[in-house]
Amino acid sequence: MVTFEDSSPVRTRLWRDGKLAEENYPLATVSDYLQEPDALVWVDFCDPTHTQLLALAEELEFDPHAVEDALAHGERTKATRYATHTFLTVYATHLHPEPEPGAEAHESRLHTTRISAFIVPRGMVTVRRGSPFDIDEVVRRWDENADLLKHGPGALVHGLLDTVVDGQFDTIQELDDTAETLEDDLFEDNVPTRLIQRRVYRLRKELVQLRRVVLPMREVVNTVLRHRAEHGNSVELDSWYTDLYDHVIRATEWSDSLRDMVTTVFETNLSLQDAHLNTIMKKLTSWAAIIAVPTAVTGWYGMNVPYPGFGQWWGVLTSAGVVFGAAAMLYVTFKRRDWL
Template sequence: MTSAQIDGVRTRLWRGGRLVAENYPLADVSDHLADDAALVWVDLREPDHELLLALAEELGLDPHAVEDSVAHGERTKATRYATHTFITVYATRLESGSPDSGGDLASRLRTSRVSAFVLPRGIVTVWRGDAFDVDELLRRWDDNVDLMVHGTPTLLHGLLDVVVDGQFETIEQLDDAIEGLEDGLFDDHAQTKVIQRRTYRVRKELVELRRVVLPMREVVALIMRHRAEHGNSVELDSWYTDLYDHVVRATEWTESLRDMVTTVFETNLSLQDARLNTVMKKLTGWAAIIAVPTAVTGWYGQNIPFPGFGSYGGVAASTVVIGVSAGTLYVVFKRRGWL
């Protein structure tokens, strides 16, 4: 049975930097790996556990690494074993949706765990979910086919580069979302509750993203140290240096977004307090203005004779007192910005 006939399995074989075979049977993988001139890629998407165990036994993969590739909640890491290196990273994608929708607090962040068994002459990738674009990975390998002569490091670089670029795109989308929140803070027509819900959702998405982005720095650093120790070809050094720079930038950008969303959250609370103070000042001012006619009419309503008692002159005098007093208070409060 060819690998093309097994759902979710893809294979490739290069020799001398040229692609010579695709979707060949999994039974041939070990034979190709034994060929010093061969470069092998095996891709398993959501593989059956028995299939993975059988392939691991054939290739001599460490049992602990195999279990880590299927375990839930595994963290981003790179572990070196006697015959291979095991790497776990997470591809990310932010689902599209209306940024103004405050009715859904569920996270839009989607992650796909990508595990890789890095062998001397090949790489086996195991992944789940829909956030990893394997077609983009193949396109990058095809665009840099001249680098295939350098073997497994080329395949690994392409894999990590696709993952890091996907994380960069997700970070950029979250940055745009936070900028939208900042604009909404000072919009007099924006609904405070909607901003609060959007801020909470972005904050939750950012926390989830940090968990998979921050450890990438250690993963790439370990790979670069391993290359330096074994004296691998210097032609790929600049490629890995550029990859490490992207990882550092993603880490720093993620940290800055964390500070930004915290600032948005605190600013929103401060603005609510300021708006409440403004409302209270206005209510207090109007209460003072209304208290004047209340006091005057109450005074003139007493049951004892007073100047103008029983005549239209008394009504006119009370009206003048009310108008002048209330008008004076209005002008004073208006100048002080209380109204």
């Protein structure tokens, strides 16, 4: 018998014939419960140590590569089938609130929790790493559909994946709301352009991070469906998995449309900046033309040669009249063309 170290939070549950029989039992009894034909076992680790997970892996004969993937950093979303179990890795997403004024507006608000699952014939072991994930929501869904648990670990996997996908949906919704707010801010004069630029950059960064974990979910669910079909699992769960797969497809399509929206916002922001720059250039050019008139006139009358009105009082009035008359004419002309 392997000795387990209680160095990180562990949660356990046991169902018999779909009914909760025991909770928070010792890890040493897991392998015994998995031998019972009517038992369904769930074990959950939160940030386990390498030694702790290896001990359970040795007890349940998990593949060493799957164990290393569960402990490694930056593992991609995937589902892999081994001789004794199926291993999958998914990411739950969470979007932090808008930062306080004065905080770095370009820092990503998206945080993820990596959830790895070892699926065996009569149970599932989950390993959570990263920012907090509400595992109680998964348990609540299992309890609400307790009649499904008699169909085996497929019900546990569905409850976990359904919670993760719904969380990804919520994150996409929040990013979509942020994109719509940015669209409105683009045409507000009281919103600083630099702030909009930072928010657009942050939104693009968050969306790229989100798509990295959302898009592979389609292949993960496909792998689970193929595994169920090959092993002739209970058809009662088929409609539930079909609905889950539909949600995954919708999340993928929504992320695609959101990417197009963010691209449009980014390009519109650049176009508005170009248009604003053109307006400024027109105004500067117009005022430069107006200022050039008195410069030219005073330069002409400032020459050290005789000219009409040289040394006469009416020469001063003539030069002043030319300056103000030409400047006024240019101002009216530029104003009509909306250059000023």
